[in-house]
Amino acid sequence: MSEEEWQWFQLSQSATKLSASEMASLEKQLLVEPANLDIRVQVFAYYSQREGNVLKHKNADRKLSEQILWWIENYPSVKGFMGYYISKQGSSFKPKTFAALRQAWLEQVSKNPLDGTLLGNAACFIAWNDFETASELFERADEQQPNSGLLGSYLIHCNAALHKAPAASVDKLRKQVIDVGIRSLEDKAHCTPFLDCMYISDAALELGRFDIVNRCAEILQSEEDEASLQMANGYLALVALRQNNLSLAVELLLKTKTAYLPLDVTFRLAKELFDAGERESIVQMILNLKKRTTKASARKRWLKQIANDERPDFDY
Known part of the structure; x- marks a missing residue:
């Protein structure tokens, strides 16, 4: 500045x-x-x-x-x-x-x-x-x-447009998110790998472009910070579920070594695992959430929902 x-x-x-x-x-x-x-x-x-x-x-x-x-x-x-x-x-x-x-x-x-x-x-x-x-x-x-950092702003607006788009335009916008996001990542001096990879991976999952999700996971893993590693595991697990590999998805959910952060991808994974019949690993994740990031009442509610065989809402 x-x-x-x-x-x-x-x-x-x-x-x-x-x-x-x-x-x-x-x-x-x-x-x-x-x-x-x-x-x-x-x-x-x-x-x-x-x-x-x-x-x-x-x-x-x-x-x-x-x-x-x-x-x-x-x-x-x-x-x-x-x-x-x-x-x-x-x-x-x-x-x-x-x-x-x-x-x-x-x-x-x-x-x-x-x-x-x-x-x-x-x-x-x-x-x-x-x-x-x-x-x-x-x-x-x-x-x-080129390489001015503007693509990051473009990507944010692409993602916002995607969430407001009519159904007929959604896949076109997902492709646009991926294209702009990949170009943003190439601008090493200005990109934000955590956000860029989140937007790209969400779009790529819906299009079945698991190769792109895997590529983003590699980028996140190279960041080596706690949140990026947890996000990488979450997206890799969502790919595993789509490839009917439930055991790998559970393994990836439990791979986080420290207390869990309340990331959207982790909660999305937990919901999909619940729908696939998994319970124990989701309970373990909830019990290991960072205490200052979620209210005790929310964690208690989610555990009660699972005990009642209800999908946890993960609202906090």
């Missing part, structure tokens, strides 16, 4: 504590000094605050969109902290407001079609509500600036 980015980050944090009158004063100052980026960052941060899934402050939809529009029109290629901060606001707006900001981004793209940073910023913002357009922008951005 550059010195300027660090300053903006600190300003954004302090802005959330400003009173309404203090913010009104900053907004008046901004009318006099429209190019004062420090003030812009504070106003942006103030109006981007949320309560739950909605913007917190009155008129925030209009106020925040005005700030984003200014950045789009004046600094569309902003990098680092503010580039990220702006892009993650794509889910904040009502449809009409989002459509106007989307159009503003596309106008900048048409003016600067070879600016990889701008293309990436536009893609990350638009992806929240228009994944198809964003996909094209992500690909163009990666072509202009």
